Amino acid sequence: MAVVAFAARQAPVEEAVSLPLGMAQLSPAGLSEQWLLRFCGDQHWALIAKALGQREAVFHAEDGRPVYAAFCTTSLRFYPLSRPLLGQDAQILSRLFAVSDTRTGSTHQIMVGGERIAKVSMISTFVSHDASRSNTRIFRNTVLGDMQIMPAGPELMMLDGETRETARSLRKAAQVGVQTYYCERPTPSLDFNAVGLLYFPTFSRIAEAAAYARSERPEPVLGRDVVYLGNINQGDRVYVADHGTMSVMTRGDGSLIAAVQTLSAPV
Template sequence: MPHLSGNGLSEIWLLKELGHRHWLLLAESAGRPAPDFRDEAGQPVYAAFCALSIEDANFAAARANDRLRITSSLARLSRTQMSSRHHLAIEDRPIGVVTMISTFVRRAPDGGNHTVARVAIEGLPPVGEGTSASKLAGLAAGFRAGRVERHMGFDLHRESELGTWTFNPCPSLDFNGAGFLYFASFVVMVDRAEWRFEPVLARAVATVRRDVFFYGNVDRCETVTACLLARREPTGALIHHCRLRRGSDGAVIGDVFTTRTVADRVTTETVGGV
């Protein structure tokens, strides 16, 4: 049952699946049989995610043997940025919309994950008119430039560190085939931090909204620290902002804003091997 978690549709499985679909859509858009992108020197080019947004989610509605329908589309936002949008439904009931924005990058000559350069790819369709993803792309640019003052009800200038949790990403679990810390692993670390700072409520919640902004990456054997900067505590919900920092130099590599509410069911039995 890789598609389900204890409280409905597995968000981490979903993000991995949509990341894969995004990658295949890029190849299709460029008229290629496979997503093997390279620069003029023949070096690999990757689609690094800049931002993703989960909206109007009802992941708790998913049950075993349900059919999940994913309707996906792709648009070009700029010279190097592409966006995909994925509408999710079970039995014609919408259960969420996921927007993902990526930019084409290549590694620096030293081969590390700290520095990458943006690359333009030939053969892609022209930049389209403003789409629903354009707002998210503009917001992501604002976060990278430090211009955003409020988001999802949080005043970013009034936040303070409420707690920190350090993780040592595992190469066989948290990194992808390109050797980068996989974008879904950013969410995994925030959820593990949530499990530590609110274990009672965390066992019963499912995501209804999540915005993630990516700024950097880590090399193998580097730690990542999740910093809880703000939270609100309405009844039956977990709403918080976590920031991810690279252990080696303290650089901010991501901001994650999350709203999760108590699911209408909670798995109370654990069955090994299922």
């Protein structure tokens, strides 16, 4: 059975969480981008499980093969802070929507003291490994079960359209990532997830590491959009290059794995 969206559902699938902000959640600039992506990713998967009537975010296809809700894109925005965040309580409202028959999207609003300090939008699709278990041979799959979720609004639909257009234009480009300015080999115990894939927040971490390698004082991040186009196997290297206003990430064979657009403030 496939993922099906029923517009007749009146109430969104959602989860509201309140938690104190401590060292794990914060960075010198404010809210930690890495923590926020990891937290919202877990919320996204938990909401999918909830929509499927499951307690655990562990998914399977009809043939029993493991299925993962892999992200097609994430979009993050930070807002100006009027107070120090350490010790404050954050309220996070996460909601799940149907973007298409094969894609689910979520929105996450982060509030402190009645002020919005960040928002995250995420879109995922279901995928599986083939028999080789190679991360370069991931294929789309369907999950066992039906989800009844509300259709996405204009903001998520616009993000989905922009993501598809970015993917199409990059794959048509004759040359991508020629001028590599950063390279690293991600660490398995730190940068890969439980199913062996390069964990989606790692792409943002690599983008920030590349910016830091260029400048010892990179501009503060106001937002970051990542389009995920592929993955790597453990032991492989990731190469970062400029492509217009974006950064692109490739494998050693030149295959695209991500496009990153970073919004930053002048230092």
